Amino acid sequence: MSEKLLNTTSFALSPLGDSAVVVTFGNEIQYDIHKKIKIFMELLEHEPFVGFVECVPAYTNLTVFYDPLVVFNEQKHKEAGISPYEVVCSNIKKKLQQIETNKKMTHRTVSIPVCYGDEYGPDLEHVARYNDLTTDEVIRIHSSGEYLVYMIGFAPGFPFLGGLSEKIATPRRSSPRTTIPAGAVGIAGMQTGVYPISTPGGWQLIGQTPQTLFLPNENPPSLLQAGDIVKFYPISYEEYKEMKEERR
Template sequence: MIKAVDNKKTIAELTPLGDSAVVVTFGSEMSISTHKQIMALMNMLEDTPFEGFVESVPAFTNLTIFYDPLIVYQTYQGKDSSLISPFKIVSALVEKKLASLTHHKNQPSHTVEIPVCYGGEYGPDLQDVAKINGLTSDEVISIHSSGEYLVYMVGFAPGFPFLGGMSEKIKAPRRSSPRASIPKGSVGIAGMQTGVYPISTPGGWQLIGQTPKPLFLPEQNPPSLLEAGNIVKFIPITQHEFLKFTKER
């Protein structure tokens, strides 16, 4: 493990992941400030990649940077004989970027509106979430659809967004018995997080609604409607609007 330090303060910790990736960790707690650091470093790598850079993948508290070890070694090793491994070479390159992280401006957040039909067959757990929080179903819908949600990361299933910023008023634990199959487009709640299932998959989140809008787009590049850093707004729609949207596709 390597610690990146600025003014005697640890900015991040760098650890190897196999022989072709380095994980840059910015602490142990999910927060907007940590997310901004992750996105700033990711944008810097996209704007000015080092030789051998492949891609970077953001998560809640870290950024995993993938690289081609052969290209890295052949390009940089001769410039500094003390850098004897691709991991140390990449770590040194990343440390230089971390030193100027505070001067980098993040890209403006892109807002994506997602229509949701709440309750009924589309949200079988809506009443349970309401009961847990001492609310009516309409109040849960109002609170959930009035928020703006930050996409912290995409994972678990192709295109699945982990969203932060949900009101504590509608938090709910995972189901005690996960479902074997959840319809694609299902909008769920687990703890203080909300998210959307892009494909049919097993899962234990409380389902409060469903969107007809596809989130996983395998024929496109990138194949995910949402990316880390996006802002999501949920727009309530009726069952009629849901079915109309589905037929039009």
């Protein structure tokens, strides 16, 4: 199969401060856009340009961080009068021309146990009523889906997951909670996610997982990464307690 290269007019570059460039691939949450972001991120990490620091993916863009001093010192021996930003943009454009859009992606699958409802899912009944379903139907639909991790953000290790069924999509709470426990599983619109640490939030809470998502002593410190596939599966109250105790 011949290589299908990225159309270099299908992206936009913009500065973020004096040490980062935002590469935007579109304006909608789509798998094809995520794929381009993921492939380009892997290319930069395996074949970095001089001065490259790291890159951070989001729904529709990739932020590329660089060291302007390193870029400047490298460039001054070649051509004066060009800013580090211009140099990095030039390097990014060259790299973008190498993207193979028909490259097959592989996804790591992570299974996450969830104890749904009652004290661990105080908004489960609301989600069911909002969608004219029973709580058992909400649990079945939520736990039968496959969710793509589009990005990690908001809080350390917080996964923004795409793929939620429209049948259980529910707006955020009108009044956010001041404290949500780590491990809470929630729904907000067409998204679902897991709170990795205790934090305020307005998502509809339908369950709780004993799984730890934020691992500050690990590298990387997040259990989930952009590009992972998440599958939830129901567990009982007793199983939750047992798993929670094992992780202490």
